[in-house]
């Protein structure tokens with residue numbers, strides 16, 4: 001009698017403990033099939049596929065974000081040829097960000113002069129809809145981060161790629177492969193169009209890049225870069241774009257890459273946010289109308305989402321915050337920088353910019 005009562009009490013106790021979500025519940029290996037708070041560590045397999053020597057991972061997917069955006073990464077060795085056949089997306093706004101290494105990015109729209117840039121760590125290229133674009137990876141340890149709006153574009157890579165798993169989470173598979181630059185046949189082309197990929201077989205990528213840019217008259221790692229006019233592709237070199245300082249909670253330097261103006265009806269924003277160390281005040285809590293994600297670029301990001309305990313994110317880790325879910329974030333180390341994406345026009349980045357001031361530096365003040 002006594003022992004069964006004790007057993008009941010114990011099971012009740014266990015039940016209570018289990019109803020409080022733990023960090024283990026928060027950390028996932030694969031982006032989930034519907035929105036919920038989660039963290040995916042850098043290089044987790046998250047729906048990974050290989051295409052030739054390129055390894056693609058999808059940390060935020062259409063299903064995991066309610067089709068707000070896709071967040072993905074591509075690790076690959078240097079290559080003597082284009083990473084993809086030149087193409088256009090009519091419906092999807094694609095963003096290229098260099099996590100590490102180097103790649104070249106080409107963009108051409110509306111018969112204006114073709115643009116090419118050499119992107120190094122922290123550089124950004126904005127491929128608005130209906131832009132012909134392609135890329136080429138140039139360094140052995142390269143990782144591109146992609147943000148594609150709306151979400152769900154990963155289906156293209158599931159179609160093209162080979163599912164991949166790993167016991168070591170190696171960034172990409174070390175092997176010698178000959179990249180195939182073969183032009184797909186007409187039935188494959190037609191299939192690609194169903195994924196919003198319109199091949200541009202006539203596109204000739206210019207090779208006259210000097211000091212990282214063609215045409216050479218464009219500012220690249222020399223003077224400031226503006227964000228683009230509505231509907232125009234543009235490039236922002238690391239630290240050369242617009243900057244804002246917020247002193248609301250410690251210091252934060254916000255560097256917008258896409259604001260509501262550039263996003264237009266795609267309805268999202270994207271910035272990097274650099275944080276100073278946590279002060280004694282408690283960090284503000286946000287509850288946004290849309291989904292948001294953080295990917296750590298440098299330092300250590302602490303984030304508390306919904307009822308989950310505080311998670312500690314290191315370089316390359318991704319945290320996803322579903323719409324209408326409370327969260328706080330802060331840094332306990334001197335300098336933490338994250339890439340921030342959010343659905344809608346009133347994400348944390350836009351709120352901090354509205355409350356902050358225009359700022360000329362990538363670092364915050366010394367006091």
Ligand SMILES: *[C@@H]1O[C@H](CO)[C@@H](O)[C@H](O)[C@H]1NC(C)=O
Pocket residue numbers: 047158163
């Ligand atoms: C590959 O992975 C996707 C999603 O991650 C899954 O839907 C699909 O069934 C897998 N394909 C194979 C052949 O295992």
Ligand SMILES: *[C@@H]1O[C@H](CO)[C@@H](O)[C@H](O)[C@H]1NC(C)=O
Pocket residue numbers: 090129130
């Ligand atoms: C992109 O091009 C297609 C085909 O020309 C056109 O129907 C669509 O409106 C364009 N999209 C945007 C956002 O301009």
Ligand SMILES: *[C@@H]1O[C@H](CO)[C@@H](O)[C@H](O)[C@H]1NC(C)=O
Pocket residue numbers: 176177178
């Ligand atoms: C790659 O191509 C070269 C030259 O055509 C050939 O000698 C080599 O065997 C190929 N390697 C692989 C792994 O297919």
Ligand SMILES: *[C@@H]1O[C@H](CO)[C@@H](O)[C@H](O)[C@H]1NC(C)=O
Pocket residue numbers: 210211216
């Ligand atoms: C490339 O950069 C070097 C060093 O800053 C400069 O001297 C040269 O004029 C640049 N070339 C062009 C074409 O701008």
Ligand SMILES: *[C@@H]1O[C@H](CO)[C@@H](O)[C@H](O)[C@H]1NC(C)=O
Pocket residue numbers: 068267289290291323343344345
């Ligand atoms: C923009 O996104 C926000 C957040 O996801 C959503 O609440 C809003 O309805 C969207 N607006 C439009 C015009 O789609």
